[in-house]
Amino acid sequence: MDLVAFREHLYRFILCLTSATSNIVIYPSNHPFIKSGIRETYTELTEILEGRKEIKFVLLRNLLVSCGVPLKFKGPSWRAFLDMLIKKKIDQIIFYAGLPFNQLEQFMIDFASDRKDTLYSTALIKFSNTDLEDEGKKEEFSDYGKSNDYFDSVLDLGMLEPNRMVKDLYQKIMVDGTFQAAVISEIVTVFLEQIQTGGSSLTMLASLKSVDEYTFTHAVNVGILTMSLAESLGFSDSHLKDIGTAALLHDVGKIQIPEEILQKKGALDSGERGIMERHSINGARQLMKIKGLPRLALIVALEHHLKYDGGGYPHVKEKWQTNIVSQIVSIADVFDALRTKRPYREAMPPDDVERILRLGSGVSFNPFLLEHFVNSTSKCTTTS
Ligand SMILES: [Fe+2]
Ligand SMILES: [Fe+2]
Known part of the structure; x- marks a missing residue:
């Protein structure tokens, strides 16, 4: 997949994820919007994972980093996505290739839930709330460097045309x-x-x-x-x-x-x-x-x-x-x-x-x- 297509799928994945989680909050659990929103998110995630072992998102202070570069993104969905990660105290999410639909579905239902104790990692979705202020734990993110200055490029998702x-x-x-x-x-x-x-x-x-x-x-x-x-x-x-x-x-x-x-x-x-x-x-x-x-x-x-x-x-x-x-x-x-x-x-x-x-x-x-x-x-x- 070339960079343009990768950006587009990442962009749409975040749009679909935030939109579907807000539908989960708004509509009764059997509403068709919920299933179709999760299905859209799953489709985008499957595209991103094609030819990859995993896709990792790391919240490093105010930066969301994926594939070793910070993502830049404009628009309401971006703010909603960051707010959800911060509210849930999630610093890192990894989605692995081969993720079945029902695991993403359960994750999204838990992610949308107001209760903070409902999130569990599974074999193919792992997340953590690592304290990045802790010097020892920072080493776990060595592939992303120790400060924002490390990054010499930014993947600008912008507002796609x-x-x-x-x-x-x-x-x-x-x-x-x-x-x-x-x-x-x-x-x-x-x-x-x-x-x-x-x-x-x-x-x-x-x-x-x-x-x-x-x-x-x-x-x-x-x-x-x-x-x-x-x-x-x-x-x-x-x-x-x-x-x-x-x-x-x-x-x-x-x-x-x-x-x-x-x-x-x-x-x-x-x-x-x-x-x-x-x-x-x-x-x-x-x-x-x-x-x-x-x-x-x-x-x-x-x-x-x-x-x-x-x-x-x-x-x-x-x-x-x-x-x-x-x-x-x-x-x-x-x-x-x-x-x-x-x-x-x-x-x-x-x-x-x-x-x-x-x-x-x-x-x-x-x-x-x-x-x-x-x-x-x-x-x-x-x-x-
Ligand atoms: Fe027209
Ligand atoms: Fe027309």
Whole structure:
């Protein structure tokens, strides 16, 4: 496994572990979220352990060290993971290859428990609360050196690029029919924190680095723009997380569209347009099968190309009431598409983007939402 893949699995392992342990605390013991969260954690741990004898995490003062280097990580799950280790007075955990699911499951249930006397090492999960201030015991950590100065490199897990995470989410949903709730929850929580601490949605937008990444970079940007507008309209935090989840997943059905249609330089013929337009129904249909996903996600996947005047696609019955979040996503969707360079045209300057959006007021877009959106993004910038 290369370093990039290793970082990603480590990152997701910590996300899944913290998310699953909080589910264990929140939900009754037979709730399906608990089993699925532990299963996600087990999958990531199995990937990390492939080709290794063990993976060791050592809490050395405020540093979490693994594979001989301190890990750097941003985001709420990281803080939660460190807090749990400190609360449980755990300085070291080793997971060994061949760990069966039920041993990890029991460990996680004990780890989540408030009682401090419930943790026991097993043959394939060992942990300790070694007192690192004790000089003699410090020698046990000789492979990590005696002080933080020892480390000349840091494995920066950072906040992995959201578009890479979204790409993985889309593929897992549409190809495997699985969903990593912990990953999407982390993305929307980080975005929400940035928005609520005064971050401008425009400065948070990701730039397109390669054309074949468009769908995922676009999904991230639509997520940021939608959450930002919804936040300014006064939606509560719990609604904002569902809204962010729905916006990030709005184009999940595009995974099934052939690249030659997505990247086509000229106009689509009617057959190609039909395939393109099916992404909203296909996405909604797949999201419908996934347990634990807010219902809003499949509504937005279905409705985000419906127009304010009843046009657009898919064809819906008369007097269909489009969800307000789908209406916001449809504005963010067009805004991000216009400001980005596409195979068939250049990126549009901000004034042109605004002019085209305004032309759609009352036809494609809800006039109130559009006005609010344009006012909050009037200083828009273009990406290449
Ligand atoms: Fe779409
Ligand atoms: Fe879109």
